[in-house]
Amino acid sequence: MTFVQLIDCKTSRFDELNQLMDRWVELTQGKRTATHDLVGRDRSDASHFVEIVEFPSYEEAMRNSNLPETDRIFQEMVALCDEMPTFTDLDVVRDEQLYAANVRRLFDVMATRGDLPPLDGLMAEDYHDHDPSNEQDNIGMDAIRREMEMWRGGFDFAFTVEDQISQGDTVCTRWTWRGTHKGDFMGIAPTGKQVMMTGTSIFRCREDGKIAEGWWQYDRLGLMAQLGALDALER
Known part of the structure; x- marks a missing residue:
């Protein structure tokens, strides 16, 4: 079952955060299990961002989370955020293109x-x-x-x-x-x-x-x- 993780964060340093995500993509080449990554900005709050990361399954998401590169990038991400990011884990029950x-x-x-x-x-x-x-x-x-x-x-x-x-x-x-x-x-x-x-x-x-x-x-x-x-x- 497809699994999606929503990462909700606030930051005034988005350009640095964006560069950090580019580095994660580079460091995890050939290792990561994420299949789709999308970042949205809140139209009513320019410091509020939601990242949507898609995986083939919950188990594959856990494999991705356990990568040492993912843990290191996450710690740097927290340092760039105004407050602790929140995570929502979702099993996809409908996906209609x-x-x-x-x-x-x-x-x-x-x-x-x-x-x-x-x-x-x-x-x-x-x-x-x-x-x-x-x-x-x-x-x-x-x-x-x-x-x-x-x-x-x-x-x-x-x-x-x-x-x-x-x-x-x-x-x-x-x-x-x-x-x-x-x-x-x-x-x-x-x-x-x-x-x-x-x-x-x-x-x-x-x-x-x-x-x-x-x-x-x-x-x-x-x-x-x-x-x-x-x-x-x-x-």
């Missing part, structure tokens, strides 16, 4: 059977799509719907999300796509073949969570080979 959740919904919606559902709740009206297999980028809701309908007309398919990383307004997804070739696709008559390909997509989201821009990389050449489109070239 909302931008990532919207991207997962988009993959599900693209694969929906029947009519393509509305996309305005997921994508910006001026969405910009970058796909190296297209001569021009698709820009706007109508253009991306036409692109999706081309794929949906050629295949019954589904995505499996293999990995997903979210940072700031950007979500990177590694996926596997599996489909049945049921209709014309790029001039290839339906073959009924079961096909698959892997790919990675990066999406940028707006402040409201709607997807504003996307970049696709996938094995389209491998897909065409599975459909037999390269056989004539190999003869």
Whole structure:
């Protein structure tokens, strides 16, 4: 279970404290178990700071605390604070990356059977799509719907999300796509073949969570080979 520690402190020497944290990062390279560190300043009190440190588990946090470098830096940290820092230990019981959740919904919606559902709740009206297999980028809701309908007309398919990383307004997804070739696709008559390909997509989201821009990389050449489109070239 992910574990988070909140360190609450007051200091008028934040620049020195910040340098101290940089030194801790350097000294614990290859030893520390912390995975994410965030520091926030209180808008109503410029001397009040809260540090949020994330660990894979409570046990890993204790390993990190027992490092001699951590203990030494902590003692120096206390000397820079106006009063003794306080600690709050939290087991994370819910961790929802909302931008990532919207991207997962988009993959599900693209694969929906029947009519393509509305996309305005997921994508910006001026969405910009970058796909190296297209001569021009698709820009706007109508253009991306036409692109999706081309794929949906050629295949019954589904995505499996293999990995997903979210940072700031950007979500990177590694996926596997599996489909049945049921209709014309790029001039290839339906073959009924079961096909698959892997790919990675990066999406940028707006402040409201709607997807504003996307970049696709996938094995389209491998897909065409599975459909037999390269056989004539190999003869």
